[in-house]
Amino acid sequence: MTRTVEERDRMLAFASTTVTTVAGGATVVCAILPGALPALEATISIVAFALLIVAAGAYLQRRTSPIPVVVILVTALIGIGVVGLSGGKSGPAATSVVAMLVVASSSAAFLLAAEARRRVILGAGFVAVLAVVIPTVMSVRGNLIAALFVTVGSWAFCTGTSVWVARIVPQTVDRIEGMSDAYRTERQASELEARRRQSARLLHDTVLATLTLLAHSGRGVGEHALRAQASEDAELLRQLRLGYTPDPAASGDYTLRQVQESTLGNTLETVKQRFKRMGLDVAWHGTGHVLLPAETLDAFLLALAECLENVRRHSGETQAHVTITDDDVTVRAMVTDSGVGFDMGSVSPGRLGFTESIVARVRDVGGNARLFSAPGSGTTVVLEVPKA
Known part of the structure; x- marks a missing residue:
C-alpha cells in the first residue's frame, strides 16, 4: 500500500510542478506587459510571487510535502490580493495576471484531492480563492465571468485528475504485481520442468543403464566393468541425497566440478x-x-x-x-x-x-x-x- 501511495504522489507532484511552472511563467509575462499593473512595486511583487510559486512546485519533484503545497496556495492568494490593491484599472491585462495566479493556485488541488482527509483543506482553499478573486477582478474592472470560469475550470480539472489518478494507480500497481507473480510462477514452473528433464536424463544415463545391464545379466560386459559402473552410480546417488548438484562430464561419469x-x-x-x-x-x-x-x-x-x-x-x-x-x-x-x-x-x-x-x-x-x-x-x- 505504501508503494502505491508513493507512486500516486509522485505522479501528482509531477503534474503540480508542470502546472506551477507554466502558470508561474505566464504570470511573469502578463505582469510585465505595459499597463498591466500601474505601480512598479506591484509588478515586482507579482514577479517575485510567481517565481516563488515555481520554486515551490519544483521542490515537490524532490520531496512530496504539504509545505510547498501551502506555499503555492498562500502565495497565489497574496498575489491576487496585491493586484486588487494596486489600484490598476487596466481591466483585461490585470485580469490575465489574476487568471494565471488562479491556475497556479489550482495546482495545489493535485495533492489535496488525492486523500479524503486533505479535501477539507482543498475546499477551504477553493473558497478562499473565490473570495479573493471576485473583489479583485471587480476592482480592476475585469471580466468577472471569465475569471470565474478560469477559477472553477482549473480547480475542477486538477481535482478531477487527482481523483482519477488516486483510483487508477492502485489498480495499475495491482495488475503489474499480478503479472509479476504470474511471470514468477511460470518461471518457477519452467525451472522445475527443466530440473525434472535433467533428472530424467541423469537417471537414464546412469542408474537405468546399469539396471538394464543387470536385467540382462551383464551380457557383453565384464563383471569388473559392471561393478565399477554400479559403484559410480551409487556415488552419484549418494551426492544427490546430500543435496549436491551434479555436473556431468560424461555419460555415467558425473562430478561436482565446473x-x-x-x-x-x-x-x-x-x-x-x-x-x-x-x-x-x-x-x-x-x-x-x-x-x-x-x-x-x-x-x-x-x-x-x-x-x-x-x-x-x-x-x-x-x-x-x-x-x-x-x-x-x-x-x-x-x-x-x-x-x-x-x-x-x-x-x-x-x-x-x-x-x-x-x-x-x-x-x-x-x-x-x-x-x-x-x-x-x-x-x-x-x-x-x-x-x-
Whole structure:
C-alpha cells in the first residue's frame, strides 16, 4: 500500500510542478506587459510571487510535502490580493495576471484531492480563492465571468485528475504485481520442468543403464566393468541425497566440478576408455582440438556417449566410428555403426534414450541432432553444437 501511495504522489507532484511552472511563467509575462499593473512595486511583487510559486512546485519533484503545497496556495492568494490593491484599472491585462495566479493556485488541488482527509483543506482553499478573486477582478474592472470560469475550470480539472489518478494507480500497481507473480510462477514452473528433464536424463544415463545391464545379466560386459559402473552410480546417488548438484562430464561419469571452457580432445579419451571396458571399440576420426564452453561440452559429450551406448546395446556390433569435424561456428560428431539398424517409424515417442538424452540435450545448448537408419543398413547419428 505504501508503494502505491508513493507512486500516486509522485505522479501528482509531477503534474503540480508542470502546472506551477507554466502558470508561474505566464504570470511573469502578463505582469510585465505595459499597463498591466500601474505601480512598479506591484509588478515586482507579482514577479517575485510567481517565481516563488515555481520554486515551490519544483521542490515537490524532490520531496512530496504539504509545505510547498501551502506555499503555492498562500502565495497565489497574496498575489491576487496585491493586484486588487494596486489600484490598476487596466481591466483585461490585470485580469490575465489574476487568471494565471488562479491556475497556479489550482495546482495545489493535485495533492489535496488525492486523500479524503486533505479535501477539507482543498475546499477551504477553493473558497478562499473565490473570495479573493471576485473583489479583485471587480476592482480592476475585469471580466468577472471569465475569471470565474478560469477559477472553477482549473480547480475542477486538477481535482478531477487527482481523483482519477488516486483510483487508477492502485489498480495499475495491482495488475503489474499480478503479472509479476504470474511471470514468477511460470518461471518457477519452467525451472522445475527443466530440473525434472535433467533428472530424467541423469537417471537414464546412469542408474537405468546399469539396471538394464543387470536385467540382462551383464551380457557383453565384464563383471569388473559392471561393478565399477554400479559403484559410480551409487556415488552419484549418494551426492544427490546430500543435496549436491551434479555436473556431468560424461555419460555415467558425473562430478561436482565446473570449468568455464575445456578442450574437446581432453575428454574424448575418457569416453573411449569407458566403452572399451564395456566391450565397444570406438574408432575416432577428425579433430579433438576444439574449445567449447563447459555447458556445451557437457551436452555434446553426454549426447555422444548416449549414441555409443545405443550402439553397444542395440546394434549387435562391437565397433563404432566417431568422426568429429568443425568450422567457424559449429562442432559436429557423426556416430556410425554397421549393425542391424531399425525402422525409424517404429521407435516409441516415449523412449527417453534418443528424445531426451540426445535430441533435447543438444537442443538445450542451441544444437541439433539427426538420425539415419534402416533395417540391415546400420545407424548414423549426426550431432551439431555451436562453438559459442
